[in-house]
Amino acid sequence: MDNSKPLPPEKLNPAEEWASWKPSGADPFDARWAGHLYRRAGFGATPVELQNAIRDGLDATLERMFSNAKTPAKPAPIQNPTLPAGAIQIRVDWLQRMLNGAEPIHERLTFFWHNHFATSIAKIKDARLMQRQNDLIRKYALGKFGPFLREMSRDAAMLIWLDSNQNVKSHPNENFAREVMELFSLGVGNYTEKDVQDAARAFTGWHVTNPQEPDPKYVFHSNDHDHGTKKILGQTGEWDGDDVIRILLEQPACSKFLVRKLYAFLIDENVAPPDALIQPLARDLQKADYDVGVTVRTILKSRHFFSAHAYRQKVKSPIDYILGVARMLGTSSTGAIVMSPHQLIGSLELQGQQLYQPPNVKGWEGGKAWLNTATVLARHNFGSAIANGMKELNLEALKSTGATFVVTSDPLPRILDMVRRAHKIDPEDLPEPVHVVDYLSYILLQDDLTPKASARMIAHLDTAGSNPNDFRQCCRDVLAAILTLPEYQLN
Numbered sequence: 001m002d003n004s005k006p007l008p009p010e011k012l013n014p015a016e017e018w019a020s021w022k023p024s025g026a027d028p029f030d031a032r033w034a035g036h037l038y039r040r041a042g043f044g045a046t047p048v049e050l051q052n053a054i055r056d057g058l059d060a061t062l063e064r065m066f067s068n069a070k071t072p073a074k075p076a077p078i079q080n081p082t083l084p085a086g087a088i089q090i091r092v093d094w095l096q097r098m099l100n101g102a103e104p105i106h107e108r109l110t111f112f113w114h115n116h117f118a119t120s121i122a123k124i125k126d127a128r129l130m131q132r133q134n135d136l137i138r139k140y141a142l143g144k145f146g147p148f149l150r151e152m153s154r155d156a157a158m159l160i161w162l163d164s165n166q167n168v169k170s171h172p173n174e175n176f177a178r179e180v181m182e183l184f185s186l187g188v189g190n191y192t193e194k195d196v197q198d199a200a201r202a203f204t205g206w207h208v209t210n211p212q213e214p215d216p217k218y219v220f221h222s223n224d225h226d227h228g229t230k231k232i233l234g235q236t237g238e239w240d241g242d243d244v245i246r247i248l249l250e251q252p253a254c255s256k257f258l259v260r261k262l263y264a265f266l267i268d269e270n271v272a273p274p275d276a277l278i279q280p281l282a283r284d285l286q287k288a289d290y291d292v293g294v295t296v297r298t299i300l301k302s303r304h305f306f307s308a309h310a311y312r313q314k315v316k317s318p319i320d321y322i323l324g325v326a327r328m329l330g331t332s333s334t335g336a337i338v339m340s341p342h343q344l345i346g347s348l349e350l351q352g353q354q355l356y357q358p359p360n361v362k363g364w365e366g367g368k369a370w371l372n373t374a375t376v377l378a379r380h381n382f383g384s385a386i387a388n389g390m391k392e393l394n395l396e397a398l399k400s401t402g403a404t405f406v407v408t409s410d411p412l413p414r415i416l417d418m419v420r421r422a423h424k425i426d427p428e429d430l431p432e433p434v435h436v437v438d439y440l441s442y443i444l445l446q447d448d449l450t451p452k453a454s455a456r457m458i459a460h461l462d463t464a465g466s467n468p469n470d471f472r473q474c475c476r477d478v479l480a481a482i483l484t485l486p487e488y489q490l491n
Contacts, residue, residue, distance in 0.1 A: 006308040010274045017304035018280055029058045035446035036311055039491050040266050041065055041300055042104030044324030065105050078127045086127030091355045095341035098323055109141035112265050117152055118363035119161045121356045129157040130356045142293035146249050153241055154218035159208040169226035172200040179361055190253040198230035202239045255282040266299050268313040269367045312490040315370050318351035320491050328443055329411040350378035383483030387476045430471050433461030444482050
């Protein structure tokens with residue numbers, strides 16, 4: 001990797017940046033780039049996945065990540081959809097899919113769209129509807145955005161979330177019309193208030209059956225629909241909701257808006273790329289009939305993605321932080337994940353993120369907003385709990401649900417076993433401190449640990465001398481320290 005200061009985005013050549021990256025002897029597809037790929041296109045690599053990626057190379061790794069792996073077993077029916085237990089169940093089910101890593105890019109993009117079409121169970125109050133929406137998002141996560149947006153406009157959870165039952169011809173409600181333009185397709189500045197008003201009229205009558213009854217669904221009430229003429233983004237006609245979506249997709253601003261969001265999600269959330277840089281991707285997205293998978297592939301294979309413009313340029317969300325730790329440390333010798341998702345949902349809430357419950361229609365802000373006094377402390381507590389193999393950590397924030405954070409998987413014995421195997425050390429002997437630090441640096445940071453930090457950690461392990469118990473505790477101290485390093489907070 002070239003560590004020289006990169007050119008500012010406005011001086012980049014777009015054709016060169018989006019060309020496929022070719023690893024070389026000077027810049028190989030090594031642990032650093034494999035770890036980068038798995039952090040951005042999944043939720044972190046397990047040690048086995050990291051090893052396989054380096055062995056197989058970039059192209060084979062990407063094909064494996066994009067492949068349609070066997071779908072996990074269908075979740076059990078939700079028994080108490082309107083109670084906290086229902087929310088916990090669907091969160092655990094989704095976390096299990098993310099942990100398994102069977103379809104990393106599919107789940108990663110499902111997570112992206114979950115925040116794009118931000119809908120919260122706090123208002124919906126029905127886990128079945130949130131699960132149904134999640135299944136819809138997963139279906140289209142790497143598919144075509146046009147039919148995806150049409151189906152989302154009829155999704156029961158979305159209709160309830162944006163008060164569509166209040167949208168009738170006598171009193172149009174602008175909530176969905178505004179959000180479909182501002183947050184779902186065009187972005188601020190690419191429409192007028194009159195466009196929103198007429199789009200709201202086009203969506204009148206798009207309702208959901210009684211939300212209080214079992215299994216509410218989309219229904220069109222013709223008597224509540226405004227059949228009159230509307231003018232939306234320069235086009236005039238007796239438009240309905242499907243016409244609005246067609247018109248939105250025809251706007252050049254739509255593909256640019258989506259590419260910008262994908263850029264922030266997959267590359268860098270801190271820099272607003274210039275139009276010239278994103279224009280090739282936006283053009284190709286439109287030409288591909290809004291096939292998002294085409295754009296995602298281009299980004300993940302590009303020279304721009306495998307450069308300093310992307311490398312560790314994002315703050316880990318709580319999901320990224322917690323699942324990354326679980327996938328890198330919570331594995332058996334065969335590579336199977338042995339950490340239960342039940343262990344993770346409590347710490348996610350303390351760190352400021354809970355699946356199915358973004359804070360508002362704009363979703364989670366992300367970036368540096370993830371790091372404040374309370375959430376950083378929660379990350380440190382989680383890292384310490386993992387490193388020390390604590391059996392139970394009660395969470396005050398979750399007493400109402402009865403949930404606890406329980407660590408049933410102690411990673412240290414496996415870590416020491418791997419170090420001993422790598423250096424052909426007898427099971428009864430203590431490994432060299434430098435070998436322990438090097439292994440943890442490799443697994444957790446892909447060797448991005450600074451020499452100064454490495455030296456401090458080796459010195460701490462040296463203080464244990466030949467006492468096995470002291471040495472193991474020092475190993476736990478080092479592991480916890482790495483999980484709290486500034487470098488580890490970057491994705």
